[in-house]
Amino acid sequence: MSTQPELTPLTPRAAEIVTVARELLEEEGRDALxxxxxxxxxxxxxxxxxxxxxxxxxVEAALMERGFAEIGTALYAALQAALGSAPRGEPVDAVLRAYRRTALAHPNLYRLATSGPLPRQRLAPGLEEWAGTPFFLAAGEPYLAQALWSFAHGMVILELDGRYPDGSDLDRTWAEGAHAFTSRPAR
Known part of the structure; x- marks a missing residue:
């Protein structure tokens, strides 16, 4: 699998500040940061x-980098586990499950990294692409990969915002999405 790009170097004190910023973000949300x-x-x-x-x-860019690194690491690990003798569709399902799990575990960091304009010039070169590559590796086609990420992101945001009706079986909705992305006819 691809090697993660180096994050923007920080001095030990700057790294401590970013760690405390993350604690504040995770506990109280973006507005409190x-x-x-x-x-x-x-x-x-x-x-x-x-x-x-x-x-x-x-500070926000350093936090975004950490968010992308964590998401990418989780996606690559899920993809690695799903490849090989896995049945068709398993890599898509594995990537979606890992994405959802990571995003829901750190909702405020996820929102910071994925909402609003992305300050690409402040991020480590290649990090965004590296973190998103598992979607391409699972889907096998760039536009399908982009659609897959859009599905995953939309589902996560709607889930974080509590927008699904009570009693919704979100595990099934995610599974149906994975099935839709793996059962489509080849073009």
Whole structure:
């Protein structure tokens, strides 16, 4: 499998700040992630943060990188486990299950990494593509892979937002989606 690109290097203090930022994000959500709140958690004054990271966008970019790295790592592991003697369709199902599990485990990090404009110029080169490649490897075609990711992302967001009716069998909905992406006729 493909090797993960190196994340943007951080000094030890900047890495500590990003770790605390993630804790704040995961516990309280994106709106709570302010430089003042981050400084308070670290027991320092907000201007001191700028000695280590130039702005809030840099903190968010570092968090996004970690989110992409975690999603990519989970997807590659699921794909690896599903390849080989697996029946047709198993890689798609495995990638979808891993994506859902990872996103639901860290909903605020997931939202940060996947909503709004993506500051690609601030991210480690090749990281976004690396993290998404398992969708291509599972689907076998770039547009189908993009549709597969769109399905997965939409399902995750709707699930996180509680938009499905009570009693919905979301496991079955995910399974039906996987089946739809693996049972279509070849073009």
């Amino acid at each position: 302010t430089m003042r709140a981050l400084a308070d958690r670290l027991g320092i004054r907000a201007p001191s943060l700028y000695k280590h990271l130039p702005d809030k966008a840099a």
